[in-house]
Amino acid sequence: MKDWKSIVVVLTAVSLIILLIPTLLVLPSLGKDESGELQEDSPKQEESEWTALLNDPAVEVAVYRTGSEEIEKFPLEQYIVGVVASEMPAEFELEALKAQAVAARTYVVTQLNQGNTESLPEGAVVSDSVSHQVFKSEAELKKQWGSEFEEKINKIRQAVAETAGQVITYDGKPIDASFFSTSNGFTENSEDYWENEIPYLRSVESPWDKDSPKFTQEKTFKVQEFEEKLGVNVTSEDIGTVLSRTEGERIEQIKIGGKVFTGREVREKLDLASSDFSWVMRGDEIIVKTEGFGHGVGMSQYGANGMAKEGKTYQDIVKHYYKDVTIAEAEPFLKQYMVKKGSIIFVGV
Template identity: 40%
Template sequence: MKKIILGILIFISFTLLLAILIVGIDNKNYIGKKTKQNKQQYLKEKSKNIILEKYSSRDLDIEVYITKNKKIQKMNIEEYVKGVVAGEMPVNFDIEALKAQAIAARTYGLARLEKFGGEKSLNANGADVNDTIEFQVFMSKDDRIKLWPKKYAEQYWKKLSNAIDETKGEVLVYDNRLVMEPYYFSTSGGRTEDAVDVFSKDVPYLKSVESPGEDRAPKYKTQFTYTYNELTSILNKVYPKSKLSAKTLKKQIKILERSRGGSVKKIKIGDTYITGSKFRSILGLTSSNFTIDFSTKNVCVNCNGYGHGVGMSQWGADVMAKEGKDYKEILKHYYQGVDVIKLNIKN
């Protein structure tokens, strides 16, 4: 009996050893069946250790699909970040807000690279990212300078460049891993949103936080006005089964649930239930934080804030900077539980 047991143990050990020799202990491919779950676990472990490594400047190159040229342009991440900050944030914002934007943009760009656990997207046309809002808006120095007053253009570019240069190599990490979703947006209605309420995905560092003082932003409040017939027609085209009527529209549209940040989570349209995000998309609203007023002649949708509301509010970041907060304080406010670290880059 002992000989039989010993024989079985030897066979199992040999089989396991053979499997290791065939597959290998490999840092490029995940082991086992290539299921989505296995791949996600591999990418998670990869991103966990990546910040401890040393990098050359070439390791931090990113490929950007330039839509107007329909070509892929390869550049260092720092050049890319300058173009993103140029395209995403007003240059007259406080330097600390620009630094916060630079780190969020750098983190986002690196998180799209496969070496950092990112995955290629079809929307990037073979590159890592494109230069539109599908990823981050990117503008070259020449394109950006053309849009600024000529007498201030070089001064503005120098200010922007300083914000990037002074934070070179700095990224956001959470639980010793690169932050993979450093989302940001233009303007909040006074409070940001939980990621789970907007994207149906719970992200520990994307939680609802207060963001006061943004009422000076140009799109802090916006109003969209429709006649009863116009709004009925728009919604019936998307949801014909709802059978909305202009005469009874006021009774047929009802906001049912809001998020902690104030955005509409659920709204009823006739017999159809949809998210506030979907309602926003259909009407092209500036945010999902809205109210609906039914007057005698028109229906007014009043929006608070501009954007999806998750992560860092850019106007809120500027408010904090003008109050004396530095870029790390700003980032740690909007991305809960994160740290700001500098990657180990070889000269």
């Protein structure tokens, strides 16, 4: 009987050890704060990963600050954050902000490689003005946004981080990723506003822009001021005749007081919001009405936001406004820049 009891005790002890082994193996791997329960992804961890990515100094952008007249250098992705925050409202949909981030990155990567810096001080790649891309540092944005800074900047950072390293290419090269605020319902062919015909900058429909607060504008001139700006004389019987329109339904040519102008010329001389304009004379005043806001070539920002509200992705937005393009990695183009700059040296064997 004693032998039988001994055998039972031994078997029981062995069974307990077998049951305890998995627990003993797991316990050492648990830290002080770990409970062994299912864990949720930590937003703070994601944000720290974004911060590391956005502050990577491998490629820096030298920005001429027009206010201080100094050159400041920013890591590429941090620069993109400052551009997106300055060029597009932070309240816009995330996918629209992503499309803006890809367009802004494409612009500066092209600028880095082409080196069109004639209007800039030596050492600068871009300015912080509309001559290139509007840019504000995070310190400047904090002053502008106040208590809303954290919410807005984190949304912008997310848009930039989730498209990090992506640019728009056509025929294997980064494009001229032009963009503007609001269309008149259509974008413009490049040659109808600028001189060159660019295959990916074609006129496309953009019906979402009608919801933009900038869709229609009015500007009033005294007749004398109007005549002086255009160098013409007008009468109530003859205040101008539209001769032709572009594919994007803006003024191509217009005859005013016996002189023929392009729509762009009139827009610039009168400082109008768009080259889609009409006017009426009332007494000694001319009231000009415009539709759209900006040159109209490339991506409409309010159109992008409208597409995003309908569930379209940033890839959908980019490929709608830039025809036959590809979203590609910026790395090979950045390597070209670094080699040109002398930051990378290849040693033959």
